[in-house]
Amino acid sequence: MAGSSSKIAIYGAIGANIAIAISKFVAAFFTGSSAMLSEGIHSLVDSGNGILILYGVKQAEKPADTRHPFGRSKELYFWALIVAVLVFSVGGGMSFYEGIEHLKHPAPITDPTWNYWVLGLSLVFEGISCFLAFREFNKSRGDAGFWATLRRSKDPSVFAILMEDLAALLGLTIALLGVYFGHLLNNPYLDGGASICIGVLLVSVAIFLIYKTKGLLVGEGVDEETLASIDAIARAEAAVETVRTPLTSYLGPADVVLALDVQFKRDLTAGQVEQAIDRLQDALRAKHPEFKRIFIEAKSLSQKQRQAEALA
Numbered sequence: 153m154a155g156s157s158s159k160i161a162i163y164g165a166i167g168a169n170i171a172i173a174i175s176k177f178v179a180a181f182f183t184g185s186s187a188m189l190s191e192g193i194h195s196l197v198d199s200g201n202g203i204l205i206l207y208g209v210k211q212a213e214k215p216a217d218t219r220h221p222f223g224r225s226k227e228l229y230f231w232a233l234i235v236a237v238l239v240f241s242v243g244g245g246m247s248f249y250e251g252i253e254h255l256k257h258p259a260p261i262t263d264p265t266w267n268y269w270v271l272g273l274s275l276v277f278e279g280i281s282c283f284l285a286f287r288e289f290n291k292s293r294g295d296a297g298f299w300a301t302l303r304r305s306k307d308p309s310v311f312a313i314l315m316e317d318l319a320a321l322l323g324l325t326i327a328l329l330g331v332y333f334g335h336l337l338n339n340p341y342l343d344g345g346a347s348i349c350i351g352v353l354l355v356s357v358a359i360f361l362i363y364k365t366k367g368l369l370v371g372e373g374v375d376e377e378t379l380a381s382i383d384a385i386a387r388a389e390a391a392v393e394t395v396r397t398p399l400t401s402y403l404g405p406a407d408v409v410l411a412l413d414v415q416f417k418r419d420l421t422a423g424q425v426e427q428a429i430d431r432l433q434d435a436l437r438a439k440h441p442e443f444k445r446i447f448i449e450a451k452s453l454s455q456k457q458r459q460a461e462a463l464a
Contacts, residue, residue, distance in 0.1 A: 159209065161284040165313050166202035168277040169195045169320075175273065179266040188267050190247035190347040191274070191327045194354060197243040198316050201235040208232060209309050212404055222445070225404025226369065232308030233365040239316070240358030248351030254344030267331045275324050282317035289314050304375060306368060307405035312361055319357045323350045373400040374408060378440065385435050386414060391428035393417045403444075410436065411447045425450050 176192035179185065208231030216223040288310045293301045305311040330346020333339070373379075379398055386395040396413040403409060414432070416425050433446050 159206065159309075161281075161288050161313055162202050162206045162209070162309060164284045165281045165317060166199055166206070168281040169199040169202060172270075172274045172277055173199060175270045179270040182266050183264060185264075185267055185327075185331055185343055188270070188327060188331065190250050190350045191271075191323060193246045193250070194243050194320065194323055194350065195274075197238055198320060201238060201316060202313065204231045204235050204238075205309050205312060222403055222409070223407065225407040228308055228404060229365050229368045232312050233362065233369060235308075235312055236358050236361035236365055239354055239361065244351045244353075244355035244358055246351075247347055247354060251344045251347030251349075251351060254347060255341055258340035258344065264331050264335045268328075271324055271328045271331070275321065275328075278317060278320045278324060282314070282321060285310065285314040285317050306372075306402050308361075308365060308368075309405075311364065315357050315361060319353055323353055326350055326353070368402055371401045373402070381439060382410070382412070382436065385439060386412065386432060389428060389432050389435070391416050391420060391424065392432070406442045407444050408440075408442045409445045409447070410443045411449070413449045416450060 173192050173195035176188055176195055180189040180192055205228075208228040211227035211231070212223075212225045214220075214224045214227075289301065289305070292305065292307075292310075296304070302311055302314075326346050326349050330343045330349075334342035334346075374382075379400070382398045382400075383395055386392055386398075392414055394415045396415075399411040401409050412432075414429075416428060420428070429448050429450055432448065436443055436446055
């Protein structure tokens with residue numbers, strides 16, 4: 153159900169961005185607005201990005217096979233990285249370039265009516281898309297703050313779409329201010345400046361997305377709070393003597409590998425150790441269902457350690 157509702161947010165973003173991109177390009181053609189052209193490029197890039205994220209989600213859902221024994225969950229992270237690069241190069245780069253060109257060859261906006269209509273409708277559609285993405289984002293938020301949840305989120309299908317929608321709303325506001333004051337003051341440089349600001353905004357969002365997806369691709373582990381919970385669950389097992397620091401790695405937003413080095417108490421039979429491992433795995437999965445694969449290296453106290461403890 154969570155994956156299905158996440159896809160609804162992506163579909164909403166794609167549909168809204170395609171419609172908005174077309175209207176922005178039409179408005180830019182009739183008015184000659186640089187900021188409006190930049191916003192059209194932004195919406196077109198966002199549409200393509202949504203399709204790539206959706207493709208990544210579908211690829212990540214494919215079952216494990218002999219060539220991919222741990223599944224293909226990381227496909228989502230790969231395509232999220234491609235999205236970040238596109239936002240940086242195409243969205244940010246083109247908007248920045250268009251703004252510079254408009255400053256070199258300024259052209260006054262004769263009639264901004266088209267721009268106002270398109271920007272107003274775009275704000276409405278982007279607001280709806282942002283609402284859908286924010287609703288998905290809030291499902292894993294709990295009592296944490298916005299930025300803390302954003303840093304903690306491991307699902308690009310949620311945080312990437314949300315960041316793009318927020319950037320779109322802010323970019324539309326910048327474009328609206330550039331068009332309004334450019335026409336009011338008869339200063340075409342304000343329109344070009346707005347386009348540059350939109351480019352800087354997109355580059356900033358892209359850098360954040362690259363930073364997030366890079367950590368996930370190279371094998372980011374769970375947070376300190378989850379590590380502490382794993383340790384507490386392991387130590388609560390009566391058969392456990394000591395526990396070493398757990399090793400974890402995200403394969404996908406809800407697919408984490410856990411390797412646990414556990415030392416069991418002395419004089420346990422092989423059957424008792426096996427039962428303790430089963431209890432420990434069940435307890436870990438009950439509290440943390442994202443642990444799809446749990447590897448427990450079971451040890452009992454060696455003879456040397458027993459002698460050392462006896463002497464102590």
